[in-house]
Amino acid sequence: MIKIENVSKSYVKGKKSIDDLNLEIRNGEIFGFLGPNGAGKTTTIKMITGILNPDEGDILIDGKSITKEPLEAKKQFGFVPDSPDMFLKLKGIEYLNFLADIYEVPNDVRKERIESLTKKFEIYDDLNSEIESYSHGMRQKIVICRSIIK
Numbered sequence: 001m002i003k004i005e006n007v008s009k010s011y012v013k014g015k016k017s018i019d020d021l022n023l024e025i026r027n028g029e030i031f032g033f034l035g036p037n038g039a040g041k042t043t044t045i046k047m048i049t050g051i052l053n054p055d056e057g058d059i060l061i062d063g064k065s066i067t068k069e070p071l072e073a074k075k076q077f078g079f080v081p082d083s084p085d086m087f088l089k090l091k092g093i094e095y096l097n098f099l100a101d102i103y104e105v106p107n108d109v110r111k112e113r114i115e116s117l118t119k120k121f122e123i124y125d126d127l128n129s130e131i132e133s134y135s136h137g138m139r140q141k142i143v144i145c146r147s148i149i150k
């Protein structure tokens, strides 16, 4: 569950980009976050993921505060950015194992997860190639795989 509680954020003094936002996204819910340019979508997602800190309020991810327990909160989610920075010189399998290390996925679990996810996304046969050689869509697929590897 993601809970946003009374969150405000200003980039410029006296001009709130986010003004007292409250939002609850329940487990299993698929939530579309729409709004006009400059509404504050990216700012909100940056605060949910701990890239920016709110000026006021707090954000809880499965009960863990992203500001007070950032590491614990970050273990609860995966994030697929618009244009991911990739480690282009790593092979697909090295990249997935690296992320599985970060998320502390046990060896036996990760082996099964990597195989089933990459087969579903039809990139299993490319895992021994460097990400540099992947197409844009293949790169997006492997980022999705790594974000749900846990």
Ligand SMILES: Nc1ncnc2c1ncn2[C@@H]1O[C@H](COP(=O)(O)OP(=O)(O)OP(=O)(O)O)[C@@H](O)[C@H]1O
Binding pocket: 011, 012, 017, 035, 036, 037, 038, 039, 040, 041, 042, 043, 044
């Ligand atoms: N780094 C920054 N410095 C100053 N102001 C910023 C910065 N980033 C965003 N803003 C301002 O904060 C407000 C919200 O911007 P944000 O990027 O969160 O909107 P958005 O909903 O993601 O827009 P878009 O649909 O264009 O992606 C806007 O008024 C924007 O000008």
Ligand SMILES: [Mg+2]
Binding pocket: 041, 042, 043
């Ligand atoms: Mg945006």
